[in-house]
Amino acid sequence: MPLLAFVRMKEMLMATERELALSRTMAALLAGHPGAEMPMDADVYAWRLIRWEADVPLTDDQREALLEGIDVTLAPAGVAAALFAADGDVMTIMLALNRFPAKVHRDTVLWLCAHSLMDHASVNLEQDGTMFIGEEFADAADWVNHLAPMREITDWWRRVSPIEGAKAHAHRTSLQTSIKRRQYSTMGGYISRVLRTETALAPVCFGFVPLVIEAIWSQHGELSLQTLTRGLSLTEMTRHPREALLAWLNALQPVLRACPPSVNAAPVERVIESIKADCSLPYSQANLSKSLGLTPAYFCRLFHEKTGQHFSTFLTRTRMEKAQYLLSDGQNLSLAEVSAACGYPNKSYFCQVFKKYTGMTPGEFESTYKDV
Structure with missing residues (x-):
């Protein structure tokens, strides 16, 4: 083995060992062991907390799968x-940000990572949730003080994006128009013209990454984040931001040309009406998307675009509203009957969801109406 290759491999293994030690220390801090000491050679630019809140209660298997998906x-x-x-x-996540020295780069990378985690949960576990992101801080041992000031990811990105609101809206609209007309080659020309007038080139280039992805999703929500970022080199963007951004846009063109025309929302409307008519049926994001010939990710994005809610949120809300009606209308149905009528074969799980949604158990809720 050449000496240079051996040295690089050794450095990579040492970095992996340091990162494993760092991860263990962070896990100990999160678990409430304040005496945990950081590795002496842990090079971290900043620390950050993010939080993912499930829309409905999770199973043990789902929790385990989500924890396993964090590293990836x-x-x-x-x-x-x-x-x-x-x-x-x-789920609370502590991040040791040790990849990109500049904060503006780290913010874009975090946006991509957070969406990757949300996609992982939605597609692989059929579980939607809301992502909250905190501010960067300097001392890992001080993490508890940074739990409260967290913002939902869309609000957070609006505040930290290097492209301010009005400009971002104009750029997104222009990109959406190009994509809607299937004039994909014009995206690079448009962005190239914008960059000629920018003095802070690198931040704006990084800021365009989420804008481009959001514009594509507005017309081709079936494309996964992994597919869209396959030709994107964030490391290369730190060195040659304009060239790397335009190279990514060129790499996207054949991917976009292979997409069929945008699907209209009519199938999603039928799903909504079906759920409202009978929410006792065993609906699932995977089965519905398959029956409509859509990918789970695309179905999820179409549904959110139509309703403003995630599929699991809409389904749970509809079922809980029916449960409250059945418990309050004096029919004296058993808990098992109410649970089954609302699409929950397992009454214990039904009680868990009901308590989270209303703040009361089904029995407590029913009693409030009997006492009236």
């Missing part, structure tokens, strides 16, 4: 450790 989805940002809260529906 958040790896581009740095080293991560995660822990579920006692109620099992909220």
Whole structure:
């Protein structure tokens, strides 16, 4: 083995060992062991907390699968450790940001990683949730003080994006028009013209990455984040931002040309009406998307675009509204009957969801109406 290759391999293994030690220490801090000491050679530019809240209660298998997916989805940002809260529906993640020295680069990378984690949960586990992101901080041992000031990812990105609101809206609209007309080659020309007038080139180039992805999703929601970022080199963008961004746009063109015309929302409207008519049926994102000939990710995005809600949120809300009606209309149905009528064969799980949704058990809720 050549000496240079051996040295690089040794450095890579040492980095992996340091990152493993760092991850273990972070996990210990999250678990409430304040005495945990950081590795002496842990090079971290900043620390950050993010939080993922499930829309409905999780199973043990779902929690385990989400924890296992952390390393893969958040790896581009740095080293991560995660822990579920006692109620099992909220996952707190600590990130040691050791990949990109500049904060503006890290913010874009975090946007990509957060969406990757949300896609992982939605597609692989059929579980939607809301992502919250905190501010960067300097001392990992001080992480508890940074739990409260977190913002939902869309609000957070609007505040930290290097492209301010009015400009971002104009750019997104222009990109959406090009994509809608299937004039994909014009996207690079448009962005190239914008960049000629920018003095802070690197931040704006990084800021365009989410704008381009959002514009594509507005017309081709079936494309996964992994597919869209396949030709994107974030490391190369730190060195040659304009060239790397335009190279990515060129790489996207054959992917976009292979897409069929945008699907209209009519199939989703039929799903909505079906759920409203009878929410006792065993609906699932996977089965519905398959029956419509859509990918789970595309179905999820179409549904959200039509309703403003995630599929699981809409289904749970519809079922809980029916449960409240059945418990309050004096029919004296058993708990098992109400549970089954609302699409929950397991009455214990039904009680868990009902308590989270209303703040009361089904029995407590029913009693409030009997006492009236």
